[in-house]
Amino acid sequence: MEVRHRRLTDPYPLPLRWSLNPFLSADNGPMTSTSGDLLEETGDPFASLPSGRLVLVGPPGSGKTSAAILLTLRLLQNRTSLQPVPVLLPMASWDPTTQTLQDWIVDRLWVNHAVNRIGRGTAQRLVAEDLILPVLDGLDELPAPLRAAALEALRRSIPPDGMYVMTSRIAEYESSVLDTGRPPARTTVLTLEPLHSEDVIAHLARNRLPNDTRWEPISHSLLAQPSGPLARTLTQPLMLQLAVEIYRAPSAHPAELLRIPDEKSIHTHLLNALLPALYDPFPTSDRHDFSPFRARRWLTFLAAHLERQQTHELTWWEIHRFFAPGRMRLLLGWFCALLTAPGLVLVYLTSTPLDATFPDLRPTVAALTGAALATVMLTVVRSPSPRRALRVLDRRFYPSLTRLTRPVDPATTSPRASLRADRRATLLPPLLTGSGLAAVLTGVTVPSEGFAASVLAGLLTFVVTTLLLMGLSLRSSASGRYAVTVLWLALRGQLPWRLMSFLDDAHRRGVLRRTGAAYQFRHRLLQQVLAEQAKSGNP
Incomplete structure (x- = not known):
């Protein structure tokens, strides 16, 4: 459902490049690769990770949540009947000072997922028997005092052979590791890197009609100025995804991005243009028509x-x-x-x-x-x-x-x-x-x-x-x-x-x-x- 609404595979998934972060990793064995495209190299990441413990870090807009969603989907597709079930769990609702990791996972399974149809006891058994692979999204979304406590709770709660995936902004993860004095044991940390200009051009080509030439000026600019403000913006997965959505309509003109002078202004333009692009026009099955102006006012208030x-x-x-x-x-x-x-x-x-x-x-x-x-x-x-x-x-x-x-x-x-x-x-x-x-x-x-x-x-x-x-x-x-x-x-x-x-x-x-x-x-x-x-x- 979220994959469809967020258009993460519409029609092709975003490329997500990564590199091994040896300074934050605490794994005991070598990886088969130290860089690559996340979804291609780690279709089943635990086949190449010695411990099956993975942390994805990166700056804002690097695609951490998108990576977590797509990785969860890929793991579900590739799992065998004997492997734990990967479940995406946003961390913002967890207070590690008042609730254990296991109890919180049980609550999330009970409230947010279909486990409620067969009983809370089932959720407790799934967690107790390590049949759930938690994909913990957003350590950085916890208040600062709780992040180190969350890492400590993770260290105490996960059994020696237990597996998990976690995402976080890189600065918040580094500070949390410093606060605890040591990284989580046997954990591999991958840093989500900016895309290459060639990745952006290929993604734009895959997401347009054969006779659509509106993106050609953008592609020429990326090749001519690979370090320019537009290239620095569109090599961020979030901004690339926003640009594709905003200029999807045939009447839209992506070449206007070439007239914006700096990276911050391009960011602001794309974020401001998202709501008008999604609300005008867009058919809805609901009888109520939410105009772009009113929708923006209400969303701003929220x-x-x-x-x-x-x-x-x-x-x-x-x-x-x-x-x-x-x-x-x-x-x-x-x-x-x-x-x-x-x-x-x-x-x-x-x-x-x-x-x-x-x-x-x-x-x-x-x-x-x-x-x-x-x-x-x-x-x-x-x-x-x-x-x-x-x-x-x-x-x-x-x-x-x-x-x-x-x-x-x-x-x-x-x-x-x-x-x-x-x-x-x-x-x-x-x-x-x-x-x-x-x-x-x-x-x-x-x-x-x-x-x-x-x-x-x-x-x-x-x-x-x-x-x-x-x-x-x-x-x-x-x-x-x-x-x-x-x-x-x-x-x-x-x-x-x-x-x-x-x-x-x-x-x-x-x-x-x-x-x-x-x-x-x-x-x-x-x-x-x-x-x-x-x-x-x-x-």
Whole structure:
């Protein structure tokens, strides 16, 4: 799936050159080669690596994640039934100070991969019996204090004959090795090198139509100035991939790159041109049309938020962190009150004296309505914890709700599926409780009040009870916080009304990549560029 969305083999894979890094390697035996094309030389890298432990390092844009994905795919194609299964695991979600490597891998298999369909115990057995070959992508994406801890955890956790692949930016890997005092044992380190100009020209030729001459000026420039700014840019795999995507359309003119004077400006131009190229025009199966202007504004907002949070993973259950905790509680309080108000108003409007000897109870009901709304809002706003708020409301208003609620199974394979699962778990208890009370009331009152009046009373009971319980459930629900956050930000134009559809669409277009229930920008540089534009006020 990711190979297709990222166009890593569309129609040919990027060339990825490497060289042995003897200063960072700690292997005990010789390799069959010390340089070459990664995918050609190491179709099965463990056939030539003495230990089966490989670290790929390189500067930003050198193709580390692309190499990890393509290498995982090649290993899957070439493995035998007795070899471990390679699994790509982005490292950004791992905290080695609180979770062992084995437990984290089990969690990733359980949450992000199809193992959830056959049980968590299966994932634990696969890891315990060394039937998983972890492809750990992005040591550099961990916070600096955790990188050395991750290498130490790797050293302690991998058995003597265990194998793994890991990627990292070279500077971050070097500093982590220095912090630990020694490189990981029996590990071969390969540095991803810039491509040759001939590699770039050959790749451009393979990715164009026979009569397409638009790339010829670029090819001539690469041959004439192999050390010029354009050559230094396009020999970086990421920039070459961006250029091919941006100028894929017959109406695009890659020769405009020749007019850009320096390497940094070419980088900025390619990163800025990516979104318009992917969004205009591009047919989508979704009914909602996301224009390039609006898509860029929304993606810029998301990138700025991720940069502020110092993370690369966008998960729907963390969307509420766009707001400070106090502001989030205030918004939830208002929305809880708005949701419960209709039910309480119905109680007030339908409350009438039973006969002339009874006083009119509507003023009393009105007072109770106001008190109930105030209690709901204050409980939500003042509570520092969603669970604490739910416990307070459960004890005071509907203790039966907690018996109906069950934890949501985290084993989902997509963001939309996990959101739907949490939404079902949130809405089911209020609906069941409202339906049960309505059925009981209708059955009890039919003999005395008649069928029509009893059905009307049951319907009102269902509406009132369901609205009240939904309002009280909102604060404790991840999907409730998500809905409130998206609603408020959509009203302000900072996010689309249907955020999940937009993220799915961005993933299909290749703007985002997806790991289980989390989204990431396809490259950290794209997130950083968009965040800088948000900071400068120029989305």
